[in-house]
Amino acid sequence: MFCLELVIPPLPQLLTIGHSFWTPGQQHVARSFNVYDMLFVLKGTLYMTEDDVPYEIKEGTMLVLEPNRMHIGHRPCEEITEIYWIHFAHPAPVRTMDSGQISWSIPFTKGTVDDLTPHRQVMYLPKFTNIRATDILPFLQQMLELHHTLSPASSLPLQTLLAGLFVELQTAVSSQFAPRSRLLCDQTIAYLQQHLTRPFDAKHMEQTLHFHFDYLARCLKKYTGMSPLQYLHNLQIKKAKTLLESTEHSVSEIGQQVGIENTNYFIRLFRKQAGMTPGQYRSVRFGRV
Template sequence: MQHGEPVVYLAAPPFPYFMGCGRTVYAPGDAHPNRRDLGMFDLILVERGTLFIGEEERRWEVGAGRTLLLLPDRYHYSVRPCEEETAFVWIHFRALGEWGAAGGSEPTFADRELHASAYGTAAYTIRLPQFGMLPGAPGGSGEGERLLRLEKRNLSGAVWERQRLFEELLRSLDLRRREPSGSPAESVAERAERYIRSHYAETLTGASLSEALHFHYNYLTRCMKRVNGMTPMEYLEEYRLEQARLLLLRTEASVAAVAERVGFETAAYFSRRFARRFGISPLRFRQRHMR
């Protein structure tokens, strides 16, 4: 990220929600459309060429391997047409919680602690560079490419996978995750979280986590408790329940099918844990939000 560039702060939970994605290719002379108040975030990942885009008073030349996050309540416009063939992936998402953009200190989120308490987890601020660098190779790789492949599938099972990949993409861009902390506990906790998020639908135990990550389970527990206040098994259940909420909202799969997809052994146990966490049964939750 260049010095002085704004940082976009997203209060979580609730976490940002994936809406859709696609790939656009401009020939020389083509330009990005002008638009106002899109109503959702527009994350652009340039694969080749250069986009010349403005937002209000700011202007950017977004080359291959760079990212640009356009804000939902601003005026976006083409600074000038493309000079060469330019390809980019665009990802639309919404932030259901508070957000803000600033060039200096983090804005104050009045409702963040209240939201976190309601979701039964710790408050967190996602810090995204408005103009940044995409980790890894710019074209044909990473979560952006996998999101595009999943977008072509109509299967209901692709819904939760798209959200997971989208969250992994945000995680890779999160400036807080990129900062070297020098803390072995934070490094181990991040590895454990990443593994759990990638394998949450499988049968995970303390022994299998220890074997996969090459650390004793007691040490994994100490690291995760220190960093995010949860044991690995508590984190696993939290993540499974969050994925279950998405499935209940965005698919017509039965409660039993949702329970199986996110890794719970029985629908009855899943329903008890869901009700304990959110204060409502999975079926009532779906009925309330699908009216």
């Protein structure tokens, strides 16, 4: 399944939302405008073409029409068709990607207190996919109600609901349509995060996740480029940096808090990943000793 990659922040901004029942014979007009048009069909079928690519948006299906592309109903509805539509503003997508190729778990660059602009991040929106009405209908109904009574008090909740809808759609993409290797990569990462301070134990990982360690390691490396031990060390050093920045704990104490009991080994590992010792990192960041 293909997804649109959108740069955030800022988040997409809701323009309007609507709900209607199209009768047999109704057909969408030809149009091209500089906004996204997201269509959810709950009953019936809507026939749409975008830049000569035809879509049959059947019951339980959604389609995202992209800005500045020509879309038109290429065939009238043949039965009563219930639809919700959302128009939202945002820059054009960076690219279209297969959901199985998205690196869901590779971390973005960590922000610092010196940042003056937000780091580039991305979100993913399915282009054309099945939906579970029970998951998305509460968002659509609440958004429609707030939009009909729009006021300063309801504006922020309305935009927040749009973000929540995007989270729901992205979660469905990452969990339902990802290949097994992607899911096992995410499970391996979750295991390493949960057992950050536990001595690395390949056998325990196998027993917990119910897959051979070598297979789990291949899945993780495929999407992150790291072995389980390398990924664990990466997590430990990231946490150590946070503790160095936010506490007065000694280097030895911080090493223990991230699961590395041997202080000398912790210092060597930190230097290898950060290019400096923990003490130097703290001194550079905050002038501490």
